[in-house]
Amino acid sequence: xxxxxxxxxxxxxxxxxxxxxxxxxxxxxxxxxxxxxxxxxxxxxxxxxxxxxxxxxxxxxxxxxxxxxxxxxxxxxxxxxxxxxxxxxxxxxxxxxxxxxxxxxxxxxxxxx
Amino acid sequence: xxxxxxxxxxxxxxxxxxxxxxxxxxxxxxxxxxxxxxxxxxxxxxxxxxxxxxxxxxxxxxxxxxxxxxxxxxxxxxxxxxxxxxxxxxxxxxxxxxxxxxxxxxxxxxxx
Numbered sequence: 001x002x003x004x005x006x007x008x009x010x011x012x013x014x015x016x017x018x019x020x021x022x023x024x025x026x027x028x029x030x031x032x033x034x035x036x037x038x039x040x041x042x043x044x045x046x047x048x049x050x051x052x053x054x055x056x057x058x059x060x061x062x063x064x065x066x067x068x069x070x071x072x073x074x075x076x077x078x079x080x081x082x083x084x085x086x087x088x089x090x091x092x093x094x095x096x097x098x099x100x101x102x103x104x105x106x107x108x109x110x111x112x113x
Numbered sequence: 114x115x116x117x118x119x120x121x122x123x124x125x126x127x128x129x130x131x132x133x134x135x136x137x138x139x140x141x142x143x144x145x146x147x148x149x150x151x152x153x154x155x156x157x158x159x160x161x162x163x164x165x166x167x168x169x170x171x172x173x174x175x176x177x178x179x180x181x182x183x184x185x186x187x188x189x190x191x192x193x194x195x196x197x198x199x200x201x202x203x204x205x206x207x208x209x210x211x212x213x214x215x216x217x218x219x220x221x222x223x224x225x
Contacts, residue, residue: 034213
């Protein structure tokens with residue numbers, strides 16, 4: 001079946017450090033991939049997405065590239081800020097009618113000044 | 114533009130009491146609607162999703178139920194809450210099964 005595995009946190013970084021959060025997936029067919037962010041006490045917000053192999057999604061300085069050969073969609077940011085502290089979720093859509101997004105367990109990022 | 118409203122924001126209920134959480138979407142028609150639960154340390158668990166009025170798919174058998182009485186209204190219910198029902202409940206909508214989800218702000222439910 002389809003599944004998403006992301007690195008367990010928490011990830012603790014200093015401001016301006018480089019961030020990588022690993023995400024790998026298992027899927028049949030041609031899924032779409034997403035990163036969502038959840039700030040404390042709020043719902044999830046779409047951060048970026050990629051719909052086919054080699055696509056790069058980017059937003060707010062975050063990037064992730066859809067790598068079909070390694071079934072990965074790692075999230076990266078060159079210089080994190082305190083305001084980036086949140087929980088990050090990797091998700092997969094099987095692109096099939098009647099199915100819902102499958103989420104990873106989430107990775108908590110804590111950035112200190 | 115589309116908006117999603119979910120209420121209440123927080124709720125404290127005793128064990129055995131009923132539950133009703135409501136979610137409405139504005140600015141779109143015939144959306145896919147979803148209920149997720151986020152328990153501490155467990156990520157997001159899909160509970161129910163609906164592709165149309167009266168059409169509900171259940172992902173996890175439990176004492177919760179969902180209904181979609183109107184096109185843009187999705188209700189999560191329980192007749193008798195359990196302690197294990199505590200968590201953060203999130204409603205979401207999408208245009209299609211492959212479209213990104215748009216989430217409400219969630220309801221923090223504490224069952225005491």
